[in-house]
Amino acid sequence: MHLFYADELNPQQALLGKEESHHATRVLRLAPGEEVLVTQGKGVIYKGVITQLSKTEARLDITGTFSEEKRQKYLHIAIGPTKSLDRFEFFLEKATEMGVDEITPLLSFHSERKVYKTDRGRKIIQAAAKQSLSNWLPQLNEPVNFNTILDSTSPQRCIAHCDASRKREDLLTSVSSYPNCLVLIGPEGDFSREEIEAAAAKGFAEVHLGTRRLRTETAGIAVVMAGKLY
Template identity: 45%
Template structure:
């Protein structure tokens, strides 16, 4: 069954935007009576049928509604985006498919990318939502300065993954006891010692994702996956 994203759905009918209407009618060849699914990104899952297969305004009639409750735990990743935006697009796609509640992009001392536009990443998140059947669209945050970001999190449920020497706990051991967690992932050159020290002074705990040295986007996805399988 084909799935469409309907963030503004309200009522017993829904009209697809023009680009989606054209895709539904011309590409997917949907006609009157054909069944489709709709997701609003806020837990709403709808079954619908095509009422009017119009190329510009394809109208759907809602036949069934189900509200999917949020997970009993939440996973939040704050990551320094890579210079190659394709790798961040890959991360967003896979993290949404696995299931993540929020992604914040960090501007760190060693960050290769100093600016970031969310438009493309948000479209990828929606596409991944439809493909995976997830009911909740994660929040994507604008690029935020590292020090300012640390002031907004709860140190008790926040963890920093870094490669510096020192005692670090395996992430899977700490998230199993934390219904909500935020994991910080640094840029390709890692967090600076000063950034790590700042986090530790605030009470944020250092963690490891394993023995391998992971790329930024791989580490962020590993953190999301670990948070799921450890609960």
């Protein structure tokens, strides 16, 4: 069954906006009377029947609950957008499939890419959440500067970096035990020494991701997988 994101949703009815209605009519060629799934990405997926359908709007009667998921753990990844958009957006897709909660594009000293249009990212995230029948839609924030993220109030805050001369914990074996965690992942050139020291001074734990040299997007995928798949 196909999953749609509703603009408005209550336990009786749902309203789909323009993009989802277009997808239902023009791509999937659905008709009134057909059963679909509908969610707002906040934990519950409902079953519904299409009652009205046009290119710009669709209405559904809710017939029951398909699935419900309570969040056990909250994982926020702040990650340098890679030079290649494809690589960054592949990260967005995979992180969504695996259940990340929040993503922030992080601009730092060695960033190869200084802007990211989050409209593009939100479409990718929504498509991935639909495809994987996820109850939760991750939040994609606007890009922020490195110094701004240091003021985050997450209970558990980590900075992943490649400087083996500094003492670091192994994040991949510990992240699944953190109920609410923010992880900073650097761009292609890693974080600068000054950035690592600034984060440490603000109380961030310094961490590594094992012995392999992982690309930025691979590091992000590894952290989400370790934190969410178990």
